[in-house]
Amino acid sequence: MRESTPRHWQDFWEEADRHGLEDVYDNDGRLVREIAALPQVEGFGDLAGKRVLEVGAGTGRDAVALARAGAEVLTLDYVAGSLLLTRQASSEAEVTVSPVCGDGLAMPFADGTFDVIFHQGLLEHFRDPMPLLRENVRVLKPGGMLVVDVPQTFHYYTVGKQVLIRLGKWFAGWETQFTVAELEHLMRQAGTTVVRSYGDWMVPGLWYRALRKVVLRRTGRRLTKYPEPIWPFGALGRAWRRSFGTTRLSLYTTPTIGVIGRKAGRPA
16 A cells, blocks of 8 residues: 655645635634633643644644734644645735744754644554654643644544555555544553543535535536535534534544643643
């Protein structure tokens, strides 16, 4: 099976740029919401003025949102296409985000540089995730927060992805997935204490997102990005998600999960 390489990601971001970034789904603000809630953790303090690093920045939209909230934000990526998109996004938003070209396994930062490090859609591309997580923890300040967001194992997304990987047709070459218990264990092994775990079902669902991408590629037609749910499933679905989403079991049903871990020590 092919490994994920810079070429895979450069091709992905070049295609996204050609079609228009408005056609690339983001995470609906999930990472920004989780990071914005960190001041509620005892001893962490306000987000404004905090040094924040996004590893594997993609479009940089989350980084821009956090910069708007007053954080000092840097992004790290080894793909020129991602760094360019981050520069464009920060320029259009008239905020300062500093893109850095570098390797997530050997980041060009001193120990204890950042208050918050986060990444989405990154850890699953490493056959051994521990070197990346330990490098994240190395550049965190004492008491700093690590937010890791990944695909969840028990979902139809995983089945479809693994089929495409075996056929050699997965856009990223190769990737894996995690249960929430597995991710929590990795975060503890890397040297953090688990503060919170969360999940997200995504609206619209992955099947619709995949259909929309296929239609755009083959016909150039843009289906509605966020279709109205068919009554009564919209209201019922929201009520069910609010109720079931408070349970630990729900984290074994969502397509994505995340874990927030805190490095030992007192913040400066």
